[in-house]
Amino acid sequence: MMAVLQLKDIGKSYQDGQEENVILDQLALMVEPGEFVAILGPSGSGKSTFLSIAGLLLTPNQGSIWIDGQDVTGLTDKARTALRREKIGFVFQSHQLMLYLNVDQQLSLVATKALRQDKAELTRRLDQLVEEFGLTNQRKFLPHQLSGGQKQRVAIARALINQPSLILADEPTASLDGKRGRQVVELMRQEAKQRQTAVVMVTHDERVLNLVDTVYHLEDQKLKRKA
Numbered sequence: 208m209m210a211v212l213q214l215k216d217i218g219k220s221y222q223d224g225q226e227e228n229v230i231l232d233q234l235a236l237m238v239e240p241g242e243f244v245a246i247l248g249p250s251g252s253g254k255s256t257f258l259s260i261a262g263l264l265l266t267p268n269q270g271s272i273w274i275d276g277q278d279v280t281g282l283t284d285k286a287r288t289a290l291r292r293e294k295i296g297f298v299f300q301s302h303q304l305m306l307y308l309n310v311d312q313q314l315s316l317v318a319t320k321a322l323r324q325d326k327a328e329l330t331r332r333l334d335q336l337v338e339e340f341g342l343t344n345q346r347k348f349l350p351h352q353l354s355g356g357q358k359q360r361v362a363i364a365r366a367l368i369n370q371p372s373l374i375l376a377d378e379p380t381a382s383l384d385g386k387r388g389r390q391v392v393e394l395m396r397q398e399a400k401q402r403q404t405a406v407v408m409v410t411h412d413e414r415v416l417n418l419v420d421t422v423y424h425l426e427d428q429k430l431k432r433k434a
Contacts, residue, residue, distance in 0.1 A: 208239055208240060209240075209275065209276045210237045210238060210239055210273070210276075210405075211238055211239065211240055211242075211274065211275060211372045211373050211404075211405035212236065212237070212238040212261060212272075212273070212274060212373050212405055212407065213236070213237045213238075213272075213273040213274075214234060214235060214236045214237075214260070214261065214270065214271075214272055214273075215235060215270050215271045215272075215273070216233045216234075216235060216269065216270040216271070217231050217233070217234040217235070217257075217260060217267045217269070217270035217271075217272070218231055218232055218233060218234070218267055218268050218269035218270055219231040219253070219256055219260065219265070219267050219268055220268055229428055230253040230256045230428065231253050231256060231257060231260070231267070231428050231429075232427075232428035232429060233270070233429065234257065234270070234428065234429055234430055235429075235430065236261075236423070236430055238373075238405040238407060239405065240372075240403040240404070240405055241399050241400055241403040241404070241405070242399065242405055242406070242420050242421060243395065243396050243399045243406045243408070243418070243419045243420045243421075244405075244406065244407045244408065244419060244420065244421045244422075244423065245408050245409075245410055245415075245416055245419040245421070245422045245423070246258075246407065246408065246409045246410070246423050246424075246425055246430070247410065247411070247413070247422065247423070247424050247425070247433075248409075248424055248425035248426060252425045252426060253425055253428065254409045254425055255377070255409070257409070257425060257430075258375055258377055258407070258409050260272065261373075261375055261407060262291065262295055262297060262375045263279060263282070263287045263290065263291055263295070266280075267280075274290065274294055274295075274372065274373065275294065275372050292369065293369065293371070294371050294372045294373060295371050295372075295373050295374075295375060296365075296366030296367055296368075296369065296371040296373070296374045296375070297366055297374075297375050297376075297377075298359075298362055298363050298366045298374065298375070298376035298377065298379045298395070299362065299377055299379075300377050300378040300379065300381045300382065301382060302350075302358045302359055302361070302362040302382075303362070304350040304358055304361060304362065304365075305350075306349070306350055306351070307349065308349070308350075309346065309347045309348055309349055310337065310342055310345055310346045310347070310348055310353075310361050311333060311337070311346045311347065313361055313365055314333050314336065314337075314361075314364055314365050314368045315329060315333060315368075317365050317368050317369065318332070318333070318368045318369055329368075332368060332370070333368065336364040336367060336368060337364065339397075340360045340361075340363070340364050340394060341360065342357065342360060342361065342364070345357060354387075355382060355383055355384075355387060356383060356387035356390060356391070359379060359380075359382075359383060359387070359391045360390075360391060360394065362379075363379070363391060363394055363395060363398075367398055367404075370402065371404065372404065372405060373404070373405045373406075373407070374395060374398065374399075374404055374405070374406040374407070375407050376395060376406065376407070376408040376409065376410075377409050378409060378410055378411065378412075379391055379392070379395070379408065379410070380392060380410065380412045380415060381411070381412075385414060388412060388414070388415060389414065389415055389418070392408070392412075392415040392418050392419075393418060395408065396418050396419070
């Protein structure tokens with residue numbers, strides 16, 4: 208089975224005066240279709256850098272990034288943007304919803320940027336997601352009318368609207384209480400298993416680790432799989 212995401216010998220460092228600050232050192236990771244991975248690590252360990260590299264927002268100093276069997280390390284900025292729209296969905300810590308768009312508009316705006324989406328397919332997919340995520344009665348709500356849990360569900364639905372191969376989630380439960388946090392992680396797990404989407408979640412929330420398939424610790428600039 209072809210891996211959705213593969214990072215090979217990733218290195219990332221920054222020059223800090225006369226010193227080189229190494230963030231990631233020969234980091235390796237492989238995520239299969241339908242696999243839900245959690246990445247743990249203390250603040251400053253490089254989790255955000257790792258996620259930015261995996262999502263093609265940051266270029267490593269060394270190593271290669273493979274998505275759906277394609278080496279995407281050397282793509283142009285334009286090609287990276289197109290690939291992110293087609294294959295990668297992002298879930299951010301603070302949901303980052305647009306203040307003046309309702310739920311339907313939040314989802315459709317992302318979808319219409321992907322050229323492969325026709326209107327009929329967009330409508331079908333949007334209807335499906337708002338129903339699955341329990342947002343049917345909130346479709347015309349603006350962000351200020353939604354609860355914290357509802358906002359994060361919209362953010363996850365937005366990440367899924369283009370049916371990406373890979374979901375990257377950055378602390379998706381950080382602003383939620385335990386119950387709501389667990390609900391959003393359960394939704395991501397459901398997506399992984401039903402549609403064989405690969406999910407990589409950076410988190411500090413150890414209460415939801417029983418919902419993921421594989422746990423890694425980012426320490427000493429490398430990912431180490433938890434037994």
